[in-house]
């Protein structure tokens with residue numbers, strides 16, 4: 166099938182590349198001239214494990230093309246995916262101007278039947294707005310489908326190739342048939358393609374992310390209680406997770422959820438509810454808990470240093486909002502850095518992938534180490550903000566040789582409390598009694 170993907174950000178590039186990998190002819194459109202030039206010449210613009218190989222192969226096989234021209238990009242396409250940014254506006258609601266602007270242009274450009282698919286995370290009612298924007302100028306029939314994506318950064322290729330489910334929101338039989346054919350290769354193992362109306366599909370995406378964020382904030386509060394009551398959150402997590410109704414996944418406490426999705430989507434759903442005069446009480450609490458959680462380690466660090474961090478120097482491992490990505494949007498590490506600097510401390514950081522992004526954002530307010538161990542030189546304590554695999558089994562003799570104090574504050578529960586005790590560390594984590 167010939168398909169077009171408008172927007173070559175994270176979702177667009179993964180979507181375009183994975184559709185090409187299953188034999189479709191894909192053209193990706195972006196207004197960013199430099200990005201299109203880079204991608205056309207074989208340079209990938211995001212870090213995502215496994216993507217580069219597929220990208221190179223499909224470019225070479227001539228199944229993946231890039232252009233800045235929407236008109237050229239949609240020529241002969243049966244399906245046009247919109248993978249455009251929907252950043253939060255001033256009031257926290259998603260800003261639809263990119264999506265509606267492209268919809269408006271599509272109305273003027275299409276010359277035969279097209280299926281136009283919203284891939285971006287958009288509030289309920291957007292498919293209707295996109296339909297209206299296209300219909301203003303369109304002279305041919307078309308259908309608008311809501312097809313939210315459930316990719317996780319770091320495992321996006323796998324998530325795309327083997328989705329738990331595909332949600333297709335449209336009441337048009339013609340569009341359902343085309344979308345069903347396009348996704349058939351991805352659900353061969355029997356995972357469901359769920360057809361529904363547009364509004365339900367749009368809400369499904371927000372409900373999924375908000376539910377997952379709720380799980381995390383809930384566990385973060387259980388972790389706080391564990392510390393106060395002398396229980397171990399790892400045990401409680403295992404104890405509840407083996408009940409299928411709860412599930413083992415997404416029960417890990419830590420220093421809060423970050424990234425480009427959960428914070429934005431939870432906030433947008435709260436705003437959507439407000440627009441229809443509903444106060445979404447649980448989600449307001451989920452956001453509150455997460456705000457506090459980002460600085461969960463700070464009081465523990467301050468207590469260890471008798472309330473005064475002025476002149477103290479910290480090594481920080483992990484900057485990305487989670488492992489296997491260079492994405493630092495809403496990363497808890499950045500909130501920790503800011504708080505430490507405000508307390509008069511200095512910070513040296515190390516992250517396997519996200520250093521350049523942090524350099525661009527906060528520059529020389531902190532120092533950057535080339536290696537996880539040189540990061541420790543002269544530090545008063547080690548702080549951990551992201552659970553990269555390379556941090557999981559470190560050489561503790563190197564850590565204790567470099568640090569001024571044998572103190573580790575771990576926001577991701579990487580080590581066994583008992584082992585750290587044996588090794589003689591002052592070790593604090595989340596929800597486990599030291």
Ligand code: UGA
Nearest residue numbers: 314315316317318381415416417419422423424426486487
């Ligand atoms: C999330 C969803 O998991 C995807 O299904 C969805 O498609 C995507 O948002 C999106 O809307 O585009 P992502 O933001 O890439 O994916 O990352 P996750 O792996 O879900 O992690 C989100 C945050 O939750 C991270 O900060 C992570 O550290 C935190 N987390 C996750 C926890 O604190 N505890 C857990 O048990 C799991």
